Amino acid sequence: MPSKVVIVEDNDIVRGCLEELVNSVPGCECVGTFSTAEDAIRIAPRLAPDLAMMDIHLPNLSGIECASRLKTVLPQLQILMLTVYEDEDKIFQAFKAGASGYILKRSSPHEITRAIQDMLGGGVPMTSAIARKVVDSFRPTGVRNPNDPELSRRETEVLQSLSKGLSNKEIADDLSITVETVRWHLKQIYEKLHVHGRTEAALKFMGMQGNR
Template structure:
């Protein structure tokens, strides 16, 4: 059972998402709120597996809410669910530790698949968001390129993480075992001096590794 917590200030959408989650086999709605001003307390009380987080909310916006979540819990998965697909919001969300970035127009059945995917180690992004990520990688707007002494295989693994692949998908794409994927990712984390997939993706984007 995947426990889901929702932050969305649009009441109609919030209620619709709540009905979708609570009415789907394998999912449990732990709470739904119109803002994330009390996110730390709610996270501690409700203990969700996945948080669906809007960006444009009153009092505390979703990216700041995400930062609060990461300060309190590095393990809970956070999927940004928003109308914004511009570079700035995508990059800020990734830097703040988002596990995925989805548009609100995502079909309900697909949203459930994305939630399940993020629980398996994926970093789901809708297609237009993935395009924005690729544009950020290609643009010269960030810091100078560094290689961090990553091997060719470690670079392959990191590129797939940036593109939203789960560990299982990376293993299938590169024809290696999941244990080998984990070993490569451990080395990537050590070389980039990060502690999570979202931090690794953010650093890859910021330093123009590709």
């Protein structure tokens, strides 16, 4: 079964171009396009998409609010935010709302299709500037918190690979373990770090490392 993608973008031309790009990616199919957050919130859950490409600046409800509402009903949904400018505050809010990555609209078609593939493969596309900003939010002031969770050596290795944006398969190949083992370690990691997904786990881990 192909990975199902929906697009939320109010510009007709951009929306059409993104739809063509999605359908050009092997194993992907655009199953719905929406010009407003309200339409996406109402219809997208019925389509059970794997990935949503979301414009941040939408009329009425923003893409950030749309992302938050969709994640409530579709917790496994991957959300790739789209933006014209590298607006760090907006991107930061998007990650907190449940987004897993972002890309600039001026990116080349190759960069956009690569971001789609990375997201569906479990990667976390974002720039270093945004990564630093989000990591800083996890850093307590002063010395390292002695209550930081104790991670096993293998869990630390998985998190280090995750922080590089590697997919589950790439982590498995890098550590010479199976993909199922990677998934099992991630489940343990999420519980220990009290997080709900890859992006939050990677960023929280990076914040912990920054205080050592």
